[in-house]
Amino acid sequence: MKRKVKRLMAVLLAIVLLGGPMLPMTIQAAGFVPRLTAPDKTAYGSGNPFSLNPATGGNCTWYAWGRAREILGYNPNLQTSGANGYQWWGNNINRGGYAYGQTPRLGAIACWGSGHISNSTLGHVAVVEQINADGSFVISESGWSGPYFETSRVWWSGSQMRIDWGNKGGNSAINNFQGFIYLGNYDVSTPGLVTNLQPSKSVYTAGESVSISWTDGANAWRYLVDLYGPNGQLKAREPVYWYNITLGSLPAGSYSFYVYTQNSAGTIVGPVATYFTVNAIPAYPPRPPVSQM
Numbered sequence: 001m002k003r004k005v006k007r008l009m010a011v012l013l014a015i016v017l018l019g020g021p022m023l024p025m026t027i028q029a030a031g032f033v034p035r036l037t038a039p040d041k042t043a044y045g046s047g048n049p050f051s052l053n054p055a056t057g058g059n060c061t062w063y064a065w066g067r068a069r070e071i072l073g074y075n076p077n078l079q080t081s082g083a084n085g086y087q088w089w090g091n092n093i094n095r096g097g098y099a100y101g102q103t104p105r106l107g108a109i110a111c112w113g114s115g116h117i118s119n120s121t122l123g124h125v126a127v128v129e130q131i132n133a134d135g136s137f138v139i140s141e142s143g144w145s146g147p148y149f150e151t152s153r154v155w156w157s158g159s160q161m162r163i164d165w166g167n168k169g170g171n172s173a174i175n176n177f178q179g180f181i182y183l184g185n186y187d188v189s190t191p192g193l194v195t196n197l198q199p200s201k202s203v204y205t206a207g208e209s210v211s212i213s214w215t216d217g218a219n220a221w222r223y224l225v226d227l228y229g230p231n232g233q234l235k236a237r238e239p240v241y242w243y244n245i246t247l248g249s250l251p252a253g254s255y256s257f258y259v260y261t262q263n264s265a266g267t268i269v270g271p272v273a274t275y276f277t278v279n280a281i282p283a284y285p286p287r288p289p290v291s292q293m
Helices: 002-017 041-045 060-072 085-094
Strands: 099-101 109-112 124-131 137-141 150-157 160-164 177-182 195-199 203-205 210-215 222-229 232-240 244-248 253-262 268-279
Touching: 041 060, 060 085, 060 124, 060 137, 085 099, 085 109, 085 124, 085 177, 195 253, 195 268, 210 253, 210 268, 222 268
Parallel strands: 203 268
Antiparallel strands: 099 177, 109 124, 109 177, 124 137, 137 150, 150 160, 195 210, 210 244, 222 232, 222 253, 253 268
């Protein structure tokens, strides 16, 4: 990652020296690109054999087919005639379509059967966008009764699959999981933890600028940082594309700082933590009055 950053900084410096505009620094790694924001409806809808619910604007099969085409670069080999969400799994197996299994992989289509939630008989399909170090995974999806795009985190709790719909802090059961349809092998190397994470000093005085640095984690695309202080959380998974950060001056108190490593596929590991203290500026006693002669 350091080599990529150095090359990028050289380009930016050349632009400045030539009098060009200074652009915000971004780094884009090659490989699978997770979709964590809403797609263009027109692009996904063009040639899509499924339609959106005119009342809600959503449909899981419409979204999954469009996302599969975006990943592959061409129309996916998925049955479309009369194919509700609960039918995708069996259709793929019966037609000898794509490889399949029970382990989440990037770009895979996750399939649930009829009754995945209490009021649904048509099943559900979604796409795996990110696999977390704790075994949970993030899906992008749509729904006939919901929005045309959202992301949700899914995990196993014993034998029960759970889901946080829309990443809103929920914890709901989701039933009748069938498996994953693998569109291809998009897994990339697992990111490594950062090392040598430390503030420039362990104790600051209020008014001093706080800076923290670390050594690159392997296969890093970017870092996500959390900061907790005397008044609670100050930063929550804030993205950082460099291997140091300047936090500026902070109020007096004790602080904890955490760094996660994320690769280009969205896989996250960590955190690694460090701690520092900011002391208040000492109060000096008043000067004694000047005696009058």
